[in-house]
Each structure stands twice: as structure tokens, then as C-alpha cells.
Amino acid sequence: QSALTQPASVSGSPGQSITISCTGTSSDVGSYNLVSWYQQHPGKAPKLMIYEVSKRPSGVSNRFSGSKSGNTASLTISGLQAEDEADYYCCSYAGSSSVVFGGGTKLTVL
Amino acid sequence: EVQLVESGGVVVQPGGSLRLSCAASGFTFDDYTMHWVRQAPGKGLEWVSLISWDGGSTYYADSVKGRFTISRDNSKNSLYLQMNSLRTEDTALYYCAKDGLTTLDYWGQGTLVTVSS
Numbered sequence: 087q088s089a090l091t092q093p094a095s096v097s098g099s100p101g102q103s104i105t106i107s108c109t110g111t112s113s114d115v116g117s118y119n120l121v122s123w124y125q126q127h128p129g130k131a132p133k134l135m136i137y138e139v140s141k142r143p144s145g146v147s148n149r150f151s152g153s154k155s156g157n158t159a160s161l162t163i164s165g166l167q168a169e170d171e172a173d174y175y176c177c178s179y180a181g182s183s184s185v186v187f188g189g190g191t192k193l194t195v196l
Numbered sequence: 197e198v199q200l201v202e203s204g205g206v207v208v209q210p211g212g213s214l215r216l217s218c219a220a221s222g223f224t225f226d227d228y229t230m231h232w233v234r235q236a237p238g239k240g241l242e243w244v245s246l247i248s249w250d251g252g253s254t255y256y257a258d259s260v261k262g263r264f265t266i267s268r269d270n271s272k273n274s275l276y277l278q279m280n281s282l283r284t285e286d287t288a289l290y291y292c293a294k295d296g297l298t299t300l301d302y303w304g305q306g307t308l309v310t311v312s313s
Contacts, residue, residue, distance in 0.1 A: 089240070122299040124241070131291060131306060132241065137299035175241050177300070183246060183255040185231070185300070190240040 090115065090176055090188035097194040103164040106191045108176030109157060114186055116157040120179035123152055123161045126190075127172045135174075136161060163193070171195040198222040198302040200292050205307030212282050216307055218275040218292030226250070226270035229295035232277050234288035235306070242288075245277065246295065260286075282311045 091109040098104040108115065108123075115121055121139045124132035134143050136152035139159060149164045159178070163170055176188040204216040218230070232244040245256045245266040254266050265278040275292050289306040296302075 089242075120298050131303040133303075134296075134299060134301050137296070137301070143301065177241075177243075179298075183253070184257070185243040185246070187233075187241040187243060 088186070090178060090186055092174075092176060092188040092191045094189070095192045095194065097196055098163075098166045099196045100166055100168065102166050103162060104166060104193065105163075106161045106174055106176075106193070108159040108161070108178075108188045110159075110178055110186070111157055114178040114180040115154065115159050117181065118179045119154065121152065121154060121159040122177045123150075123159075124175045124177065125170075125172045126175065132175065166195055168195050198294065200294065200302060200304035202290060202292050202304045202307035205290060205309045207310045207312060208282055209313050210282060210284055210311055212311070213278070213280045214282065214309060216277040216279065216290055216292075216309070218277075218304060220273045220275065220292075220294070223294065225268075225273040230268060230275045231293045231295060231300055232266060232275075233291045233293055233300070233303075234286075234309075235291070236285075236288040239288075244290070247275070279309070282309075284311050287311045 123136040126132045139154045140152040151162045174191045180186040199221045201219045231246045247254050247266045263281045267276045291306045292304045293300040294302040
């Protein structure tokens with residue numbers, strides 16, 4: 087049950103696009119199309135942004151997109167806005183009914 | 197509207213016990229698996245445990261196995277986490293979360309557990 091690997095921080099200017107990577111193993115990210123992404127603003131609960139690698143829940147902006155290749159999943163935010171500044175966490179099903187999260191990535195909008 | 201409201205977080209001494217509760221509303225509680233996830237101060241999210249819709253299956257992270265017990269009362273739309281032999285590293289904000297079949301789709305606001313002497 088080792089945590090998935092995410093960069094500690096990423097940054098971008100308004101209007102730009104950024105991508106956050108999430109690297110796991112063949113036992114979690116690589117084996118299941120069950121990767122989710124959560125956004126967390128300070129003092130708030132996590133909010134689901136992407137599920138099943140690339141699906142968006144109702145109400146989530148289409149500026150958020152997800153993908154996966156091998157053991158690495160990615161979250162891309164296009165047209166960066168000030169309100170996107172937050173922590174982002176990836177999450178994967180890891181077999182045997184367990185779940186594993188990434189360490190989190192702090193997104194700074196310059 | 198789905199609502200999850202956690203309670204029971206307090207300051208407790210190392211070695212002590214505590215039971216957290218999560219009151220659910222806005223969905224058919226006994227149709228869904230439920231989870232507990234925690235977040236230590238300034239740290240990332242850590243999955244703790246899950247329980248199947250009927251309580252028949254439970255799973256735990258290695259870090260809490262043998263010390264924590266997850267349970268539910270579907271007649272009260274409530275989820276619980278019994279925490280025993282608490283350690284300082286269990287200090288965290290504890291969230292309950294609804295399982296949306298392929299993801300954790302709704303989360304509560306969390307309840308803070310502090311383990312300190």
C-alpha cells in the first residue's frame with residue numbers, strides 16, 4: 087500500500103495549461119482504470135474532479151481532463167484560473183478492496 | 197442532496213480509544229459501500245478502511261489493521277470507526293466518504309482526532 091507518486095508542486099499562469107502526473111505500479115494504476123482526481127482547497131473537504139481515469143462528474147468544468155498510460159495517470163487543467171489554485175490528489179483502486187492516494191500536488195496560479 | 201456529517205473527534209491520550217460517527221442523508225445509505233479517509237495536519241490523504249453495503253466485508257490499511265474497527269448501522273444511516281490503542285501518528289482529520297462504485301464521490305467535512313499526552 088505505498089502511496090502513488092505526485093510532484094510536490096506545479097505552477098502556471100492564468101490561461102495556460104498544466105499537467106499533474108501520478109505514478110503507481112502494475113498493482114494499482116497500471117491494472118485498473120479506476121483512477122480518480124480530487125481538488126482540495128485549504129480547510130475544505132476533497133472534491134471529486136475526475137473518475138475512471140477520464141470521466142468528469144456533473145458540474146465539473148471541461149477544463150479538467152484525465153488520462154492514463156501504463157502505470158502513470160495524468161490530470162490536465164487547461165485555461166488556468168485563479169480559483170484552480172488548490173491541492174490535487176490522485177487515487178487508485180489497488181486490489182483486494184484497498185484504495186491508495188497520491189501524496190498530493192500543490193498548484194499555484196501565478 | 198448527499199450529506200455526510202462526522203462527529204466524535206476529540207483530544208485523547210496515547211493508548212486511548214475513541215469512536216467516530218458519520219451520519220448520512222440524501223441517498224439510500226444501505227445501497228453503498230462507505231470509507232474512512234484521514235489527513236494528518238499539513239499532510240496528504242490516507243485511506244483507512246471500507247465497509248460493504250451490508251457490513252459483511254471490511255478492509256483496512258496496514259497502518260490501522262488490528263487497532264481500528266469499521267461498522268455501520270443501516271437502520272440509523274450511520275457509519276462508525278472504533279479506534280483503539282491510539283498513537284500520536286493517528287492524529288488527523290478523519291473523513292467519511294461514500295463509494296460511488298468506482299470512486300469516492302462524496303465526502304464529509306471531517307472530524308479532528310488529536311492523540312497527545
